[in-house]
Amino acid sequence: MAKKFLRNLPARLILLVYGVVVVAPFIWTFYTSFKTSREFYQSPWALPKKITFDNYINAFVKANIGGYFGNSVYLTVLGLVLVTILAIMTSYVLARFQFIFSKFIRTVYLIGLFLPSIFGIVPLFQLMKKLGIYDTLSGLSLVDTMYFLPYTIFILTSFFATIPKEYEEAAIIDGCSYFGTLGKVMTPLAKPAIMTTLIFNTLSFWNEYVMSLVMIKTDAKKTITVGLVNIMEVQKYATDWGALFAGLVIVMIPTFIVYVLMQDKITDGLAAGGIKG
């Protein structure tokens, strides 16, 4: 037993050191969010002398974190509904039906997996203005949806292709329409894959930065990632970091909760061939 422990000791040490490298920034952020700016400058490492929630209050009252947070929730929920419904319909048809252009459409979505969203951003920005959906959260959500679509279609199409055809044949014989078959039979069967895409897309919408930066101008409509970067840029000159650290904690908490609840599914989904940068 002791021998086994010693043999694994170098491995344990390496893991422990890297574990500290991963965890330290989060712990530092967390306890710094309870410190006053003066305490922070005096000794950035020290624990707060007493727990105050002033930074959190400032983050909500002065820095509008609550508003940013709400905007991100709206963007994420709307986007998830859109991308999931559109991708289920497209994926099922691509997996099961042959029709004119079906191969072409499959190829386009496959290429779409790799197109860098930033390349089209300038004409997209102009287009949004023309359509009157520039500087709207719904417009941003729609655009994000389009960029996350290829990934979602990729995962769902491969899953639909693995479901035995007997299920649909039975449904059709029972007099179920195509839409009924998709909604009542195939979608429930594809639940595991849909869950995987839901988890990854939640993180994608919640964490998206580039599109939110370019497509939203009004401060009150900004999402939390862009909002926090703004706070950082403002605080840089005000040298009051408290609200920023509180903001970082506020934005990380939902991610942390999703992760703790779903981490098995996240890592399994990834290992099963999820590809998401």
Added chain:
Amino acid sequence: MAAYILSIDDKREREYMRQLVEKVKRLTYKRNFFIFVCIVPTFVLFSVFVLYPMFSSFAMSFTDWSGIGKNYKFIGLQNYEKLFRDRIVKQALLNNIILLVFVPVVTILLSLLFAFLLSGKKLREKKVYRVLFFFPNVIAISITSILWSFIYHPSVGIINGFLKWIGAESLIHTWLGESATVVFSIGITMIWQAVGYYMILFIAAMEGIPNELYEVANIEGASSFQKFSKITMPLIRNVLDVAIIFNIIAVFNGSFTYTRIMTGGGPDNKSNVLSLYMYQQAFENGNFGYAMAVGVIILIITLVLSGINNRLSAKDDITY
């Protein structure tokens, strides 16, 4: 067959055939209607919001468009000629290349090491480390960038604080403000973010290797290193190839967010990258046409990398 059907005189049978044809027509119509509803609206939206802007960007790269109004003229390859004379483009491309080499090499080596240590039955606490190491990957890149801006902060940052604490004050730097350290500092942040992701991929691949192979190696008295280099590595080779190219693509696509938030490309463009430079030219300097020419370089690099990726992914999986 057709002649046979036409020769049927019996009225009832003819009526039956007519109904059958109607039914098939109706079913075909229903089927086509279903396909149409499922495919077309989505594809139209995708074309409008993803494909059209990409083609438009490409077309605009041959113009002198300023981004405001409709006044622009076709100037052929002038933007592309300008690219070759632009000192900042060279700097940005160089930084992209440094990141594309440095980050994947370190990321893949670290994630391979951790995957090897955390796969199989070697350690009881492996679950904790897996969950922990993957966590940075679910945090937004923009948040990670803010976080690391503080870690590197010259006066209040953890790194300089740590160096002071251990008495290595000669190693203290303004990490994001010095041209010698800035690109590598950003690179380290990218590595910290990505290691867990590739570790999970490698663990999955390693745990797919039958245990008997290792048992035989144990009987033969192989060392850990021998087992790793002679059994593990060759058997996860496909996953490894895909992971490397995947990481390269992720580094390339992610470089915008990191550089914009951590340094804005500074000091003196020493940490600028192509995507950030494109953004600056388009939205800060109003040189849309020129920005799109920079964008075309970005697109070409991404498509080449994706092409390599598809070729590697298409390779047959190893069967045991």
